[in-house]
Amino acid sequence: MDGYFGSYVLVAALFAIGVAIVAGALMANRLLRPTRPTPEKLTTYECGVDPVGEGWAQSQVRYYVFTYLYVVFAVDAVFLFPWATVFDAPGYGLTTLAEMFVFLGFIALGIVYAWRKRVLTWT
Amino acid sequence: MLLHVVLSFAVIIVVFLVLPLIVGQTEHKVMAHMQSRLGPMYAGGFHGWAQLIADGVKFAQKEDVIPAAADRRVFMIAPGVALVPYLVVLVVIPFDRDFVAVDLDLGLFFVLAVMGVGVLGAIMAGWASANKYSVLGGMRAAAQLMSYELPLVLAASSVAMAAGTLSIPGIVEAWQWWWLPWQAVGGVVFFVAGLAELRRPPFDMPIAESEIIMGPMTEYTGMRFALFMLAEYAGIVVLSFLTAVLFLGGWHGPFLPGWLWTLLKVFALAFVVIWLRVTYPRLREDQLQKLAWVVLVPLALGQLALTGVVKVLL
Numbered sequence: 001m002d003g004y005f006g007s008y009v010l011v012a013a014l015f016a017i018g019v020a021i022v023a024g025a026l027m028a029n030r031l032l033r034p035t036r037p038t039p040e041k042l043t044t045y046e047c048g049v050d051p052v053g054e055g056w057a058q059s060q061v062r063y064y065v066f067t068y069l070y071v072v073f074a075v076d077a078v079f080l081f082p083w084a085t086v087f088d089a090p091g092y093g094l095t096t097l098a099e100m101f102v103f104l105g106f107i108a109l110g111i112v113y114a115w116r117k118r119v120l121t122w123t
Numbered sequence: 124m125l126l127h128v129v130l131s132f133a134v135i136i137v138v139f140l141v142l143p144l145i146v147g148q149t150e151h152k153v154m155a156h157m158q159s160r161l162g163p164m165y166a167g168g169f170h171g172w173a174q175l176i177a178d179g180v181k182f183a184q185k186e187d188v189i190p191a192a193a194d195r196r197v198f199m200i201a202p203g204v205a206l207v208p209y210l211v212v213l214v215v216i217p218f219d220r221d222f223v224a225v226d227l228d229l230g231l232f233f234v235l236a237v238m239g240v241g242v243l244g245a246i247m248a249g250w251a252s253a254n255k256y257s258v259l260g261g262m263r264a265a266a267q268l269m270s271y272e273l274p275l276v277l278a279a280s281s282v283a284m285a286a287g288t289l290s291i292p293g294i295v296e297a298w299q300w301w302w303l304p305w306q307a308v309g310g311v312v313f314f315v316a317g318l319a320e321l322r323r324p325p326f327d328m329p330i331a332e333s334e335i336i337m338g339p340m341t342e343y344t345g346m347r348f349a350l351f352m353l354a355e356y357a358g359i360v361v362l363s364f365l366t367a368v369l370f371l372g373g374w375h376g377p378f379l380p381g382w383l384w385t386l387l388k389v390f391a392l393a394f395v396v397i398w399l400r401v402t403y404p405r406l407r408e409d410q411l412q413k414l415a416w417v418v419l420v421p422l423a424l425g426q427l428a429l430t431g432v433v434k435v436l437l
Contacts, residue, residue: 007225010128011233014214014224017136018207022350025183029346032184042191044254045341054192056253066412070269073420077276080427081232084284087431097435104424111420 069114076107131224135213142389143356144175149390150397151175157401178349185345190253193342197251202343202350205244208237209357216364217292219374219382230291231283234365235276241358242268242320245329248351249339260338263329263408264322270415271319271326277423278313281430282306282369295373302372305433309426310370312419314392317362319415321355323396325403328411363392 044051080103087096151174155162167173189198215230217223227233242264249261283289285306286297319326330338340351367373367388374381406414 007227010225011211011214011227014132014135015207015211017132018210019203021210022203022206025346025350029183029187033186033345035186037188039191041188044190044192045336046255047336054253056258066266066269069416070273073273074276077273077280080277080280081229081283081289084280085287085289087284094435097431100431101428104428108421108424111416115417
């Protein structure tokens, strides 16, 4: 278990243990529980009233603009990580610092724009 | 090498299965006393210490009802998707000096990526239940994930800048006491955004039991519901661990052994999580979005600027 990918073998092993814990819990549940389904029991819960229409009801998704904002910023933020580890390496210093303020300026400008466009209000 | 792996995995599994129960029991008792009541007193005899074990036994025997209208397969695996990521995250958390299962060189990035997967469980459950409350809850969970992921990522990258590495044991190694005031804003932003990702009160709009009846979990019963609850408390434990190792110095501390310091910091943070639940009313959906975009993101950007300036000038 050496080398770069060796450590990810251990991560995969822990993932397998996690899956085993969940499967084991559900299996114990299966052995211990009663199973007596009735049509009433299997109806969709709507506070005791018969369900009206379908569960996958149409609704207005009000936050799709946030989705755009998020995609834009998250893509930016991913580039922060490799930069963050080297930005004060010898020979960079003030250059990378100036770059950082340019980056922050872009993000801040995006938020101010969204704010001025009244995207950040719901009512 | 093999011994180390077995030992660290054993510690991780104990942490994953036992600490959430302790936090849950602490929540019962702390909430009760903050609200001038006693909380559980009967199960197990002494101050109801066995309440959660009794709950677990009850959950294990309950019938597993899957609504006829539900998308069965997605409905069935959703609790696992919600729970397993929190176990996987623990693999990179250092519990003590030189005691970590795997020191991934991009550990911080790994943690943020895997934590995001946990929220998918709630979205899957919300959509697969084919229930109006659940769909609403799932949508709100998705909105919340998107808004709070950004401050979380920005605050975390501030620590990466300070330490100059993404490896979490490396970050703890580089930590000094004066990082506490230096990274304080980032720490608060990280903790608050993490709470919102866990959908803990006051950010529990997606599960709001008094209006949309637990949202994504409305249709869940028995063991699957128990797995969701375990995921919530495991999430508290993981968030407390992350905040402790990234912002509070993990195992650094005088006199006591390192693992005890880590544990103390984790419990102190878990107590704060419970405290916030008792203190604040639930935020409305628009207030929730506003807090993320108008308060937390600018604060996190300010923290990045502060980190950069201090780091370069020193």
